[in-house]
Amino acid sequence: MTPAPDxxxxxxxxxIALVTGASRGIGYFIxxxxxxxxxxxxxxxxxVGGLEELDDEIKAERARSGKGExxxxxxxxxxxxxxxxxxxxxxxxxxxxxxxxxNAGVLGVISPIGHVEAKTFEKVMAVNVTGTxxxxxxxxxxxxxxxxxxxxxxxxxxxxxxxxxxxPYAASKAAVEALMRSWADxxxxxxxxxxxxxPGGTRTAMRAQAMPGENPDTLPHPSEPAGHIMRxxxxxxxxxxxxxxxxxxxxxxxxxxx
Numbered sequence: 001m002t003p004a005p006d007x008x009x010x011x012x013x014x015x016i017a018l019v020t021g022a023s024r025g026i027g028y029f030i031x032x033x034x035x036x037x038x039x040x041x042x043x044x045x046x047x048v049g050g051l052e053e054l055d056d057e058i059k060a061e062r063a064r065s066g067k068g069e070x071x072x073x074x075x076x077x078x079x080x081x082x083x084x085x086x087x088x089x090x091x092x093x094x095x096x097x098x099x100x101x102x103n104a105g106v107l108g109v110i111s112p113i114g115h116v117e118a119k120t121f122e123k124v125m126a127v128n129v130t131g132t133x134x135x136x137x138x139x140x141x142x143x144x145x146x147x148x149x150x151x152x153x154x155x156x157x158x159x160x161x162x163x164x165x166x167x168p169y170a171a172s173k174a175a176v177e178a179l180m181r182s183w184a185d186x187x188x189x190x191x192x193x194x195x196x197x198x199p200g201g202t203r204t205a206m207r208a209q210a211m212p213g214e215n216p217d218t219l220p221h222p223s224e225p226a227g228h229i230m231r232x233x234x235x236x237x238x239x240x241x242x243x244x245x246x247x248x249x250x251x252x253x254x255x256x257x258x
Contacts, residue, residue: 008230008234009037009230010037010230010233010234010235010236011037011038012034012037012038012039012098012099012233013037013038013039013067014038014040015038015039015040015098015099015146016039016040016042016090016094016096016097016098016099017031017034017039017040017041017042017097017098017099017100017101017233018041018042018044018086018090018097018099018100018101018139019031019034019041019042019043019044019101019103020044020045020077020101020102020103020104020135021044021045021103021104021105021154022041022043022044022045022050022051022054022103023043023045023046023047023048023049023050023051023053023054024045024047024050024205025202025205025206025222026103026154026199026202026222026225026226027045027101027103027104028050028054028222029222029223029226030101030103030226030229031043031054031058031070032054032057032058032061032223032226033226033227033229033230034068034099034101034229034233035058035061035062035067035068035069035070036061036065036067036068037067037068037230038067038068039068039098039099040068040069040070040071040094041058041068041069041070041071042070042071042073042090043055043070043071043072043073044073044075044077044086044104045073045074045075045104046074046075046076047074048072048074051072051073051074052072054070054072055070055072058070073086077104077126077127077131077132077134077135078123078126078127078131080130080131080134083131083134083135083138084134084137084138086135086138086139087138087139087141087142088138090139090142091141091142095142095145096142096143096145096146097139097142097143097145097146097149098143098146098148098149098150099149099150099151099152099233100135100136100139100143100149100150100151100152101152101154101197101229101233102132102135102136102151102152102153102154102176103154104127104131105127105128105154105172105173105206106123106124106127106128106206107124107169107206107209108120108121108123108124108168108169109168110165110166111165112164112165113165113167116167116168120168121168124168124169124172125168125171125172125175128169128172128173128175128176129172129175129176129179132153132176132179133179136151136179136183140183143192144187144190144191144192146191146192147191147235148191148193148235149190149191149192149193150192150193150232150233150234150235150237151183151192151193151194151195152194152195152196152197152229152232152233153176153177153179153180153194153195153196153197154176154196154197154198154199155173155176155177155180155196155197155198155243156169156170156173156198157198157200158170158173159173159174159176159177160174176196177196177243180194180195180196180241181241184240184241184242185241187240188240188241192240193237193238193239193240194240194241195232195239195240195241195242195243195244195251196242196243196244197228197229197232197243197244197246198243198244198245198246198247199222199225199226199228199246200220200225200245200246200247201219201220202219202220202221202222202224202225203216203217203219203220203221203222207219224246225246228244228246228249231244232244239251241253
């Protein structure tokens with residue numbers, strides 16, 4: 001069982017939050033959490049139906065509590081010019097960005113490294129690495145305009161485990177962590193805090209694809225790790241350049257294989 005997240009919920013009223021992969025799984029529940037805390041969520045995903053369902057949930061929460069709004073952005077993270085335009089659109093409307101959660105990602109295949117098709121490897125790198133870098137490049141200036149910018153990139157223990165058959169996904173997450181650390185070091189003397197978020201094994205479609213024989217009932221629902229995100233977007237956060245592990249409820253600087 002994962003430890004309970006910190007029950008202190010920061011007030012995010014008036015803050016602008018960008019969440020990718022927001023149409024399902026962990027990203028969906030992260031977006032809901034941020035909106036419930038008062039943020040205006042810019043929800044990005046390829047699946048329009050999932051985004052519309054999220055919007056309905058956020059509107060229902062707003063009717064109950066008066067908090068949270070969403071702007072839906074159907075976007076494929078392999079469309080690099082569209083990612084560039086997204087940063088410009090956020091600047092035109094809000095002049096800044098307060099929170100980034102780069103959650104979107106693809107698994108590719110679980111396969112011996114020599115059997116992975118080139119197009120599969122290239123897609124994993126395009127979405128998980130190049131798309132994340134392009135997103136960072138697009139919104140980095142906007143996060144610097146915030147008085148307490150917070151950036152979170154979603155990672156996985158696969159980046160460190162060296163597990164057989166996971167090479168494309170593992171390599172992509174290792175690269176994402178390297179991007180995070182460099183970005184955090186570049187902005188260490190600024191208000192911006194940059195960290196990685198490792199949700200651990202979770203009941204998601206990606207997990208089912210990777211572990212088809214696993215009983216999903218043995219895994220946490222994606223709403224559970226999503227609750228931990230509040231620690232990483234809190235304006236009072238001081239940590240930067242670290243990995244937050246849901247499994248331990250801690251920030252770590254370096255991680256050994258499990």
